[in-house]
Amino acid sequence: MKKLIAQREIDVNEEGYLMDFxxxxxxxxxxxxxxxxxSLTDRHWEVIDFLHExxxxxxPLSIRGIKxxxxxxxxxxxxxxxxxxxxxxxxxxxxxxxxxxx
Amino acid sequence: MKNLVxxxxxxxxxxxANHLIKKLPKKEWKITIxxxxxxxxxxxxxxxxxxxIYTTKxxxxxGKKFIPDGANYIQKKIELIQPETNTVILEDDVKLxxxxxxxxxxxxxxxxxxxxxxxxxxxxxxxxxYTYEGAKALRDHLREWEGGKLVVHITEMPIKxxxxxxxxxxxxxxxxxxxxxxxxVDITFVTPLGGAFxxxxxxxxxxxxxxxxxxKEVTDFNIERVDYENNKIIDYAEKEVxxxxxxxxxTNMGDSLIERSGMGDDLNFIPxxxxxxxxxxxxxxxxxGDATNIPASKAGSVAHFEAEILTDNxxxxxxxxxxxxxxxxxxxxxxxxxxxKALLIDFNYTHEPVEGTFPFxxxxxxxxxxxxxxxxxxKMAFRWVYWNMLIKGxxxxxxxATMSEKGKNFQKVN
Numbered sequence: 001m002k003k004l005i006a007q008r009e010i011d012v013n014e015e016g017y018l019m020d021f022x023x024x025x026x027x028x029x030x031x032x033x034x035x036x037x038x039s040l041t042d043r044h045w046e047v048i049d050f051l052h053e054x055x056x057x058x059x060p061l062s063i064r065g066i067k068x069x070x071x072x073x074x075x076x077x078x079x080x081x082x083x084x085x086x087x088x089x090x091x092x093x094x095x096x097x098x099x100x101x102x
Numbered sequence: 103m104k105n106l107v108x109x110x111x112x113x114x115x116x117x118x119a120n121h122l123i124k125k126l127p128k129k130e131w132k133i134t135i136x137x138x139x140x141x142x143x144x145x146x147x148x149x150x151x152x153x154x155i156y157t158t159k160x161x162x163x164x165g166k167k168f169i170p171d172g173a174n175y176i177q178k179k180i181e182l183i184q185p186e187t188n189t190v191i192l193e194d195d196v197k198l199x200x201x202x203x204x205x206x207x208x209x210x211x212x213x214x215x216x217x218x219x220x221x222x223x224x225x226x227x228x229x230x231x232y233t234y235e236g237a238k239a240l241r242d243h244l245r246e247w248e249g250g251k252l253v254v255h256i257t258e259m260p261i262k263x264x265x266x267x268x269x270x271x272x273x274x275x276x277x278x279x280x281x282x283x284x285x286x287v288d289i290t291f292v293t294p295l296g297g298a299f300x301x302x303x304x305x306x307x308x309x310x311x312x313x314x315x316x317x318k319e320v321t322d323f324n325i326e327r328v329d330y331e332n333n334k335i336i337d338y339a340e341k342e343v344x345x346x347x348x349x350x351x352x353t354n355m356g357d358s359l360i361e362r363s364g365m366g367d368d369l370n371f372i373p374x375x376x377x378x379x380x381x382x383x384x385x386x387x388x389x390x391g392d393a394t395n396i397p398a399s400k401a402g403s404v405a406h407f408e409a410e411i412l413t414d415n416x417x418x419x420x421x422x423x424x425x426x427x428x429x430x431x432x433x434x435x436x437x438x439x440x441x442x443k444a445l446l447i448d449f450n451y452t453h454e455p456v457e458g459t460f461p462f463x464x465x466x467x468x469x470x471x472x473x474x475x476x477x478x479x480x481k482m483a484f485r486w487v488y489w490n491m492l493i494k495g496x497x498x499x500x501x502x503a504t505m506s507e508k509g510k511n512f513q514k515v516n
Contacts, residue, residue, distance in 0.1 A: 062324075064324070097296060101435075
């Protein structure tokens with residue numbers, strides 16, 4: 001389905017995750033963050049950069065993986081992206097949320 | 103004489119030995135396979151062992167039986183891989199030189215990764231079922247258990263056979279019903295993901311199973327520690343889930359050999375080309391099965407499909423030809439849903455599991471993503487297929503290494 005984000009028509013799935021990462025840019029990220037009442041700081045962007053790197057390498061995301069990366073500690077990760085940090089941060093970063101095989 | 107060395111004689115390593123012995127000229131190539139353990143386990147059977155559906159004898163055999171006669175089998179611990187000198191060092195300082203190395207050292211559970219998990223209550227009221235020891239200890243515990251809060255828990259992804267924890271919850275429901283004590287057991291499924299099912303089609307078609315079996319779901323639970331004194335698991339957001347019996351899937355990691363050899367990622371999985379199965383750092387080292395970091399499921403069926411493709415690529419590599427990036431992430435799994443029924447799923451990197459028929463388009467006889475007795479019979483028959491065909495490298499008729507899109511109800515590509 002299409003959704004208007006930052007004045008552009010973007011392809012998203014039923015849960016609002018981007019279908020095509022190529023449609024993502026920082027404006028889209030900011031607009032998605034606004035919907036979650038998050039105003040993006042430098043720390044948020046550092047996390048988003050890290051998520052993009054993992055996504056490009058097709059490495060699975062986990063909270064503990066983020067802890068081990070040294071980019072951020074877990075308490076801060078929760079405080080930056082309240083209400084399920086991986087679910088929310090991946091949505092803002094324009095990448096799929098972590099999934100299993102079914 | 104050239105040397106091809108395979109590390110690990112589990113599902114993937116044993117299959118590779120059986121494939122390659124038929125393909126490589128004996129006068130030119132010596133094939134050596136190394137594993138420290140004598141026993142080869144049928145790991146899918148660990149799901150059934152706790153419920154007394156399989157016996158211990160049905161899930162283990164002497165591994166040597168499945169190694170082809172022409173291969174050199176060494177039962178020793180592997181100490182180190184030295185890619186720069188093409189050497190593998192085994193215990194007792196035995197050194198093996200290789201021209202081509204295949205790493206098939208798998209993945210294992212690491213309960214030490216979570217505080218309080220492998221503590222005083224490990225195998226008392228906290229169990230895993232991903233090891234032979236854990237599944238057997240859990241079986242003994244369940245035989246005597248009088249009921250209470252059963253929590254089935256996934257620590258973090260990726261894990262081997264990602265649906266096994268859900269199958270465990272389904273089978274537990276059946277098991278306690280059968281024992282006439284389902285009303286005394288409260289089953290909760292706890293996952294770090296957004297749901298027990300995470301893909302749209304599967305969620306839509308299968309969520310009824312949880313409701314029908316009265317299995318509660320706790321989602322987005324990222325465990326920080328086990329409070330074994332008060333019988334609860336606690337996550338990073340201070341969320342707590344109480345248990346009387348905790349059945350957990352600990353963190354899964356690649357073998358510590360990979361870490362010692364400096365060849366792995368954070369979880370000791372080897373960075374590998376997801377299409378060709380060549381490792382990213384060393385052209386003459388290949389990886390297969392659970393040992394890789396590729397974004398496919400860690401499952402025997404995946405290793406089986408990979409083995410066919412890797413065999414062709416090894417032959418191309420020897421001839422100096424370009425490798426083919428053919429592996430599409432194909433997986434094919436039976437999923438037990440309890441009460442003598444099962445589902446079948448077939449999927450790959452780009453297609454999520456959908457409804458349809460398998461293996462013959464429009465005919466079946468197996469139905470995809472639908473509960474049936476035939477699927478359950480398929481899962482039960484698979485143990486025979488595993489011991490007699492799969493690890494011996496015999497091609498399974500009508501099932502191709504790459505996924506067929508025929509007979510399936512695809513709506514869209516992910």
